[in-house]
Amino acid sequence: MRHTEWQFTERIRRLAPGRGLVLGIGDDCAIYRPRGAAEDLLFTTDLLIEDTHFLRHTHSAADVGWKALARGLSDIAAMGGQPRFCLVSLALAKWTDDRWVAGFYRGLLRLAEQSGTALAGGDLSHGGRVTCDIVVCGAVARGAALRRDGARAGDAIYVSGALGGSALGLATGRGKAWRRHLRPEPRLALGELARTKLHASAAMDLSDGLSLDLHRLCQASKLSAEIDTPPVYRGAGLEQALHGGEDYELLFTVPPRVRVPRELAGVTLTRIGTMRKGPAGAVRLNGEPVEPLGYDHFRFL
Amino acid sequence: MRHTEWQFTERIRRLAPGRGLVLGIGDDCAIYRPRGAAEDLLFTTDLLIEDTHFLRHTHSAADVGWKALARGLSDIAAMGGQPRFCLVSLALAKWTDDRWVAGFYRGLLRLAEQSGTALAGGDLSHGGRVTCDIVVCGAVARGAALRRDGARAGDAIYVSGALGGSALGLATGRGKAWRRHLRPEPRLALGELARTKLHASAAMDLSDGLSLDLHRLCQASKLSAEIDTPPVYRGAGLEQALHGGEDYELLFTVPPRVRVPRELAGVTLTRIGTMRKGPAGAVRLNGEPVEPLGYDHFRFL
Numbered sequence A, B: 001m002r003h004t005e006w007q008f009t010e011r012i013r014r015l016a017p018g019r020g021l022v023l024g025i026g027d028d029c030a031i032y033r034p035r036g037a038a039e040d041l042l043f044t045t046d047l048l049i050e051d052t053h054f055l056r057h058t059h060s061a062a063d064v065g066w067k068a069l070a071r072g073l074s075d076i077a078a079m080g081g082q083p084r085f086c087l088v089s090l091a092l093a094k095w096t097d098d099r100w101v102a103g104f105y106r107g108l109l110r111l112a113e114q115s116g117t118a119l120a121g122g123d124l125s126h127g128g129r130v131t132c133d134i135v136v137c138g139a140v141a142r143g144a145a146l147r148r149d150g151a152r153a154g155d156a157i158y159v160s161g162a163l164g165g166s167a168l169g170l171a172t173g174r175g176k177a178w179r180r181h182l183r184p185e186p187r188l189a190l191g192e193l194a195r196t197k198l199h200a201s202a203a204m205d206l207s208d209g210l211s212l213d214l215h216r217l218c219q220a221s222k223l224s225a226e227i228d229t230p231p232v233y234r235g236a237g238l239e240q241a242l243h244g245g246e247d248y249e250l251l252f253t254v255p256p257r258v259r260v261p262r263e264l265a266g267v268t269l270t271r272i273g274t275m276r277k278g279p280a281g282a283v284r285l286n287g288e289p290v291e292p293l294g295y296d297h298f299r300f301l
Helices: A002-015 A061-078 A098-115 A165-172 A175-182 A188-196 A210-221 A238-243 B002-015 B061-078 B098-115 B165-172 B175-182 B188-196 B210-221 B238-243
Strands: A021-023 A030-032 A039-049 A082-092 A118-126 A131-141 A156-160 A202-205 A224-227 A250-254 A267-276 A283-285 B021-023 B030-032 B039-049 B082-092 B118-126 B131-141 B156-160 B202-205 B224-227 B250-254 B267-276 B283-285
Touching: A030 B082, A030 B118, A039 A061, A039 B082, A039 B118, A039 B131, A061 A082, A061 A098, A061 A131, A061 A175, A061 A188, A061 A202, A082 A098, A082 A188, A082 B030, A082 B039, A082 B131, A098 A118, A118 B030, A118 B039, A131 B039, A131 B082, A131 B131, A165 A175, A165 A238, A188 A202, A188 A250, A202 A210, A210 A224, A210 A238, A210 A250, A210 A283, B039 B061, B061 B082, B061 B098, B061 B131, B061 B175, B061 B188, B061 B202, B082 B098, B082 B188, B098 B118, B165 B175, B165 B238, B188 B202, B188 B250, B202 B210, B210 B224, B210 B238, B210 B250, B210 B283
Parallel strands: A082 A118, A224 A283, B082 B118, B224 B283
Antiparallel strands: A021 A030, A030 A039, A039 A131, A082 A131, A156 A250, A156 A267, A202 A250, A224 A267, B021 B030, B030 B039, B039 B131, B082 B131, B156 B250, B156 B267, B202 B250, B224 B267
């Protein structure tokens, strides 16, 4: 099925007309350039579905609202953009009452206010399971968006924070790791600084696990990657750090001469390797090939 | 429940910050003005859910794809805009196979091509029932978008086409009316001409039934409306024309001196009444009050 879905996505990608779009399907965001504008606009869309992405009994309504928006904001951060507004579509289930809906919006609006994201509208309906779809619009200086396809051979590879915390939290259901799973913090300030101060050549967010996401960045840039052991979240295992999704940290590359500080915008930065010429998409960890085992939720933007 | 939902929407409306938005929640589309741009951008989002908006056994995959996009395009038409691109999120059910998904995109892309709408991206996942959320972005000359709140006392009220066809089709499941229910034609050319040639003062699309939609236009413009019997689709009843939703015709008002042709962009135009001073939102049909009984799917954009 996974292979079929991938083929299908490829078909859609070929079919889609590109009029007016600087970048369509295939990166964290689509890029649209309004006529005469100084800024490019970034658009990303993310589904959050009961029993697929969250559970009714472990995720509070406010957690779900927060996370729905955080996922979209993380895509804006990955391109070095600033959020502008979001549109929120919510299909309710029979078990959701007014209190749940109010909690959902409370969580969502808290993050919206923190990040300067306006709620521009949405749709509210009824379905089988709670299904939330969020579109976030961000802005970035014209032509300056960080993309997956800009890395060059010799560029240094960096990640922010420590990886595997969300997977650990999901496995244990408690402590700081669980909180991290429930309330990811999109790296908006870091994404903007990576673009303006570090002159990052490529970037994406770590939503599906390092092994799969770095593979994708390598594919887009038509390069390979050689990495060392990445920074592992305290208590998590290497497998969780490599293949566990939903850390929402940033993965980015910088030209070899750029000096990268150990910390930026309050987040640790760690060099994990180097981009190399070689088979597009191949990732080697301490010299051994890594399979892209991260979570593939068939996302095609 | 309906009242509660309405209250809830009001609460969201008050809460939502408005930064960067010309118009937020409460019309067919949100309006965003990119810095320095000659055009305003319009955004609308619409859910289409199995068993709520369509049935697996009566609506083909291509019908669902077409309709999902048509609903969004109709909102762009209502503001006099031209479509630019769409984002499509699709949660699949267990019963959907590759063929269904291919059919969905075939239907959607046919209308996308006809209307010049690029497919900019989306998300694909799995849920309980098929749930599709579409965001359409359109563009309109700066400050020129048709809104619900621009009607003035004395303006003539017009509708395009004949009403009740979709409700008739849904009731009978056959013939041209059924086709009309399955494959609505968004009135994009008409919307643009209503804005540029007819100098329409207000407009919206008829998605939830004339009685409810005209009530909303009157509320937004803080006026009442006096109407005669509207044009009824052949074979449909007056109740279907007044309260049946999903006709996706346009409802608009024009200043009293504007000459409106009988047909524009291939669609009949009929004057159905006049905007009057009076209680905001009140609608009178042949002198009698009309209750807003149309389908309220809790939409808050």
